[in-house]
Structures are given as structure tokens and as C-alpha cells.
Amino acid sequence: MKSRRPSCTDSGSESSESDSKSPEKYETSTRRRMAANARERKRMQSLNTAFDCLRKVVPQWGQDKKLSKYETLQMALSYIMALDRILTDGRRHSVPHRQWLDLQFDCGQAENYSCLLGYDSPAGQDFLKKKLYIYPSY
DNA sequence: TAGGCCATCTGGTCCT
DNA sequence: AGGACCAGATGGCCTA
Numbered sequence A: 001m002k003s004r005r006p007s008c009t010d011s012g013s014e015s016s017e018s019d020s021k022s023p024e025k026y027e028t029s030t031r032r033r034m035a036a037n038a039r040e041r042k043r044m045q046s047l048n049t050a051f052d053c054l055r056k057v058v059p060q061w062g063q064d065k066k067l068s069k070y071e072t073l074q075m076a077l078s079y080i081m082a083l084d085r086i087l088t089d090g091r092r093h094s095v096p097h098r099q100w101l102d103l104q105f106d107c108g109q110a111e112n113y114s115c116l117l118g119y120d121s122p123a124g125q126d127f128l129k130k131k132l133y134i135y136p137s138y
Numbered sequence B: 001t002a003g004g005c006c007a008t009c010t011g012g013t014c015c016t
Numbered sequence C: 001a002g003g004a005c006c007a008g009a010t011g012g013c014c015t016a
Helices: A015-020 A023-057 A069-092 A111-117 A122-130
Strands: A101-104 A131-134
Touching: A023 A069
Parallel strands: none
Antiparallel strands: A101 A131
């Protein structure tokens, strides 16, 4: 658990409310606020889980540091556009059915693709370290 | 120490 | 009425 605002508790802002409301109403609103805070925490945690999944799929070439959320979104956008371009170019040049599109990449971050393409085994990752094969599905 | 990033709280708005 | 979502505010942690 990370930092929390010291002035704020899970019970929400108290002084003004306790002055103006009956104890019952105060307790009810306090309970609702706590529940809302807990839901919001859970929602943000699930959002962060989704970001972590996205980080695993997106290339992080030369990045030993974890991508920020903004960088992750930017990288995902670039990555999707690059893959789209590959597919578009493949169609335009009418790649034969059995031909593989051989993309050299020397970034050495092949594990970034493993969960996307299903190469989770060490042998598969070793294979991917040399080449990324994308089979045209058209 | 400043700036970037993040977690959390909070109030508002919309939807069911 | 209550939950989901959002944006603003705030403060902690980390790094250059």
C-alpha cells in the first residue's frame, strides 16, 4: 500500500459534517464514503492490472525501466500502427499463402512478444530472439 | 531539491 | 439510492 493523505481518513471529511448532521446521518454518509473509497481503490487497482498486462505485450526496446502509464499507451498506439502497416503492406504485395513475413529485429527484447504470439517456452523465446515471424492470415 | 509518477481521497455526474 | 466513472487535489517516493 502506498501513501495516503494524512489529513484524510477512510471515514472522509468529518468535522463539518459531524456538526451539521445527526449522528445517524453522519454515520450513514461516512459508511457510504468508506465504501466508495474502497470501490475506487479496487477500480484503480484493476486499471493498473490492465496496464501491467499491456506493458507485457508492448515492446520496451532498450528500456530497463518500467514504462509509465502514459508511455505505455503511447507505445501501444505505435505498436498497433506498426503491426497494421505490416499487414497492409503484406496484402498490397500479395504475399503467397505459405510465405512467412520475416522481420529481422535486433532489439533483443523478444520476450515482449511471447505472450502475444504464444512463445512462452524458453526455446520459443530463444527462437524469437533471432527473428519474429508473423504468419499472414489472409 | 525540483520534477515526474503514482496512490488515494473526494465530490460531481451519469446510469441502472 | 447506490454504483461506476471521472477529474482535481494532495502528499509520498524516487531519480537526476
